[in-house]
Amino acid sequence: MTLIKKIKKDYFNSPLNSILTLLVIFLLTKVGIWFVNWAFINAVWVGDSAAVATKNGATWAFIVNKIRFFMFGFFPKDQIWRIIVAIVLIAMSMIPYFIKGIKYKIFIFAGHMLLWPLIIFIMLSGGGIFEKVSTNDWGGLTLTIILSLLGLLYSFPIGVVLALSRRSELPVIRGLSIAYIEFFRGIPLITILFMSSVVVPFFLPEGVAIDKIVRVVIGMTFFQSAYLAEVIRGGLQAIPKGQYEAAESLGFRFGLQSYLIILPQVFKITVSNIGGISISFIKDTTLVLIIGMFDLLGIVNPLASDSNWLGMEPEGLIFAGIVYWLICYSISRITDKAEDKLNTLPESGDKK
Amino acid sequence: MKRSLNKKIMSLLSISVILVLLSSCSGKSTGSTENIDAAPVTKTAKSTLELVKERGKVVVGVTAGVPGYSAPDSDGKWQGFDVDLAKAIAAAVLGDAEAIECRPLSAKERFTALQSGEIDVLSRVTTWTASRDAGLGLNFAGVNYYDGQGFMVSKDSGIKTLADLDGATIAVQAGTTTELNLSDYFRKNGMDFELITFEKNDQASAALEAGRADAVTSDQSQLYALRTKFKNPENFIMLSEVISKEPLGPVVRQGDDEWFDIVKWTLLVMVNAEEYGITSANVDEMKASSQNPDVKRILGVEGDIAGGFNLGKDWAYNIIKQVGNYGESFERTLGKGSPLQIDRGLNALWTDGGLQYGIPVR
Numbered sequence: 001m002t003l004i005k006k007i008k009k010d011y012f013n014s015p016l017n018s019i020l021t022l023l024v025i026f027l028l029t030k031v032g033i034w035f036v037n038w039a040f041i042n043a044v045w046v047g048d049s050a051a052v053a054t055k056n057g058a059t060w061a062f063i064v065n066k067i068r069f070f071m072f073g074f075f076p077k078d079q080i081w082r083i084i085v086a087i088v089l090i091a092m093s094m095i096p097y098f099i100k101g102i103k104y105k106i107f108i109f110a111g112h113m114l115l116w117p118l119i120i121f122i123m124l125s126g127g128g129i130f131e132k133v134s135t136n137d138w139g140g141l142t143l144t145i146i147l148s149l150l151g152l153l154y155s156f157p158i159g160v161v162l163a164l165s166r167r168s169e170l171p172v173i174r175g176l177s178i179a180y181i182e183f184f185r186g187i188p189l190i191t192i193l194f195m196s197s198v199v200v201p202f203f204l205p206e207g208v209a210i211d212k213i214v215r216v217v218i219g220m221t222f223f224q225s226a227y228l229a230e231v232i233r234g235g236l237q238a239i240p241k242g243q244y245e246a247a248e249s250l251g252f253r254f255g256l257q258s259y260l261i262i263l264p265q266v267f268k269i270t271v272s273n274i275g276g277i278s279i280s281f282i283k284d285t286t287l288v289l290i291i292g293m294f295d296l297l298g299i300v301n302p303l304a305s306d307s308n309w310l311g312m313e314p315e316g317l318i319f320a321g322i323v324y325w326l327i328c329y330s331i332s333r334i335t336d337k338a339e340d341k342l343n344t345l346p347e348s349g350d351k352k
Numbered sequence: 353m354k355r356s357l358n359k360k361i362m363s364l365l366s367i368s369v370i371l372v373l374l375s376s377c378s379g380k381s382t383g384s385t386e387n388i389d390a391a392p393v394t395k396t397a398k399s400t401l402e403l404v405k406e407r408g409k410v411v412v413g414v415t416a417g418v419p420g421y422s423a424p425d426s427d428g429k430w431q432g433f434d435v436d437l438a439k440a441i442a443a444a445v446l447g448d449a450e451a452i453e454c455r456p457l458s459a460k461e462r463f464t465a466l467q468s469g470e471i472d473v474l475s476r477v478t479t480w481t482a483s484r485d486a487g488l489g490l491n492f493a494g495v496n497y498y499d500g501q502g503f504m505v506s507k508d509s510g511i512k513t514l515a516d517l518d519g520a521t522i523a524v525q526a527g528t529t530t531e532l533n534l535s536d537y538f539r540k541n542g543m544d545f546e547l548i549t550f551e552k553n554d555q556a557s558a559a560l561e562a563g564r565a566d567a568v569t570s571d572q573s574q575l576y577a578l579r580t581k582f583k584n585p586e587n588f589i590m591l592s593e594v595i596s597k598e599p600l601g602p603v604v605r606q607g608d609d610e611w612f613d614i615v616k617w618t619l620l621v622m623v624n625a626e627e628y629g630i631t632s633a634n635v636d637e638m639k640a641s642s643q644n645p646d647v648k649r650i651l652g653v654e655g656d657i658a659g660g661f662n663l664g665k666d667w668a669y670n671i672i673k674q675v676g677n678y679g680e681s682f683e684r685t686l687g688k689g690s691p692l693q694i695d696r697g698l699n700a701l702w703t704d705g706g707l708q709y710g711i712p713v714r
Binding site: 136137209291 | 417577
């Protein structure tokens with residue numbers, strides 16, 4: 001009864017609102033029915049070429065046939081286990097973060113900065129142990145994950161250093177930090193990507209070739225660290241002066257003061273912002289398609305250019321969109337969880 | 353006191369980190385200004401041929417996916433008309449058509465990749481123009497596909513020639529040279545037309561399919577790919593005339609004539625093979641029993657043409673055996689053997705009214 005009353009009060013409280021409500025319901029059903037028809041009822045799930053496509057339904061057979069490429073790019077089929085092992089190793093290396101007793105998790109983080117590229121180099125590239133696979137063949141979701149993971153991993157410490165430097169009392173350090181941050185925030189990511197793919201090869205000395213993927217990760221790290229620095233600086237400014245003074249009166253030096261007292265509070269305040277810019281960073285990695293790298297989004301075009309599967313771009317793009325949504329939504333949920341868990345600041349009230 | 357000292361140390365540390373980062377960028381840029389000038393010629397002391405032989409692979413720049421020219425097949429291997437040419441080069445130089453590595457490049461990157469030595473040859477639907485040939489430190493090694501802006505019309509419309517298009521409604525992608533060419537051509541010939549522009553080529557061709565437009569215009573190779581997406585592709589035809597010239601061909605670095613010759617003659621051998629009727633199926637038989645001196649010279653039975661290129665005697669045989677002649681490659685990737693169903697048109701042999709002319713191998 002109350003529900004009906006509530007609906008009546010909220011959606012049918014005047015003739016105009018009633019009409020609008022009905023109109024919206026009508027449009028939603030219309031689009032909904034069309035979409036369900038297209039995506040499910042008339043959809044084709046099996047087939048070997050675009051010949052199985054129907055005019056009114058999606059051809060998910062394209063995704064089914066090409067799923068390997070969406071996930072692993074053009075990595076040789078018999079070597080795909082290496083990617084899976086690499087992902088498992090990287091996931092396992094994160095376990096120490098969740099073990100309560102371990103102190104100095106900063107060392108684990110530092111370890112990851114060495115370990116992850118090593119894992120990726122050995123398992124994916126071959127690293128002299130396995131058959132060499134050119135980075136040219138990396139692609140799909142794998143490439144998206146590699147770019148995001150490495151970019152976020154390295155931008156974090158650089159961002160912290162930049163944020164601390166920007167609040168330094170020494171003018172040279174502050175100036176350099178400001179220059180760096182404003183420079184990289186002032187140019188679009190796409191410019192950095194073009195520079196790294198088109199210009200940098202000319203500047204390298206003869207015989208030295210830095211892989212495109214490394215150049216791109218470095219460029220993206222520069223970019224992301226500038227943004228991260230500003231988020232962390234925001235957090236630093238929110239820490240009451242008393243915290244610094246208390247730390248000093250207890251005899252903490254600058255390093256320990258930052259590490260033990262200031263930064264933990266900063267991360268508590270900024271965790272949702274960090275989550276936010278991480279999500280936008282993951283979406284920014286799609287820009288690499290401009291420089292001929294096939295991440296999850298970029299691989300749709302070559303796959304839909306297979307002359308057996310012409311005209312399958314909509315299905316490919318929708319699939320890529322769904323995967324991106326899943327990734328970004330999970331990160332958003334994780335950030336929310338982390339925020340709840342870390343939310344122990346006194347001003348938030350209910351301390352546990 | 354103590355605090356400020358430590359603070360200074362920390363600051364010094366962070367400043368040094370930043371300085372290292374900055375110097376690693378700027379150091380490279382100042383140290384190699386002369387490299388910018390030198391790069392377009394050749395970046396390495398070794399010739400491309402030596403590098404390719406050492407590496408055991410030809411690295412070729414391809415598109416990021418254009419149907420029929422270069423696109424990954426169901427195994428993720430790059431296939432297509434442009435890839436076939438790279439395979440032919442690999443067959444000629446290394447004796448193995450599969451010894452290629454395809455480097456997908458965007459349109460913006462393609463020339464840099466070639467200039468900087470990242471790739472050995474660019475085979476990426478690239479139009480040969482004077483400014484590119486002269487201004488970029490590159491050499492175009494021939495034309496493997498004569499493209500041009502054409503028109504697609506419905507079969508029932510009765511439109512047969514460009515003159516029939518007077519007063520027609522024409523769909524075109526907005527803001528492209530295609531649009532400019534179109535209005536230039538119609539103005540020049542005093543013809544009337546109505547223009548409908550679209551954001552994407554797909555939408556322009558959909559307008560033709562839906563009957564909103566009488567014709568759609570774009571590069572012919574594009575129109576064929578668009579046609580395959582139609583529900584009844586057989587109801588639409590391509591007008592044979594074109595209103596612009598887009599010769600597409602392989603590109604190499606300037607300054608390495610040996611490699612330039614190899615790429616140029618790989619393409620010409622394929623055309624010659626078609627002229628003399630040598631196919632991948634009958635090449636062994638031809639080699640063993642043909643009495644035609646031209647065929648004998650091509651296949652290395654007589655004379656020593658290969659020596660001039662620093663290649664093995666079997667170079668042309670390997671091309672034809674492993675990749676096929678020009679016509680075979682065309683029909684397999686673009687023509688009757690593919691969903692694109694592109695007519696030979698300008699790309700037929702000169703003897704059939706096309707432009708592909710095999711310069712004599714002797």
